[in-house]
Amino acid sequence: MNICYSMAKPDYAFSIVDVFEIKRDTISLTFQDDRTTRLKSPDDILRREADYAQSWYANITADMFG
Numbered sequence: 819m820n821i822c823y824s825m826a827k828p829d830y831a832f833s834i835v836d837v838f839e840i841k842r843d844t845i846s847l848t849f850q851d852d853r854t855t856r857l858k859s860p861d862d863i864l865r866r867e868a869d870y871a872q873s874w875y876a877n878i879t880a881d882m883f884g
Contacts, residue, residue, distance in 0.1 A: 823871035831868035832859070 825831045832855035839848040855867055 823867070823874060825868060825871055827868075829868050830861075830864045831855075831871045832864065833867055833871070 822834045823831060824833070834854050836854075837848050838845050855863065859867075
């Protein structure tokens with residue numbers, strides 16, 4: 819699984835989620851999650867993504883360095 823959160827502005831972010839499968843020497847995309855932010859998402863969705871991305875970052879850094 820690959821999850822990427824991108825902050826475009828402090829209150830504007832988007833995410834991309836894909837699931838990959840590894841078989842022997844090949845890696846293939848097996849599932850595109852519905853969690854990926856749509857291109858024309860409303861502002862409230864983009865703000866929610868920004869809140870989630872900032873929360874994720876805070877939790878990861880606390881786990882790594884706390």
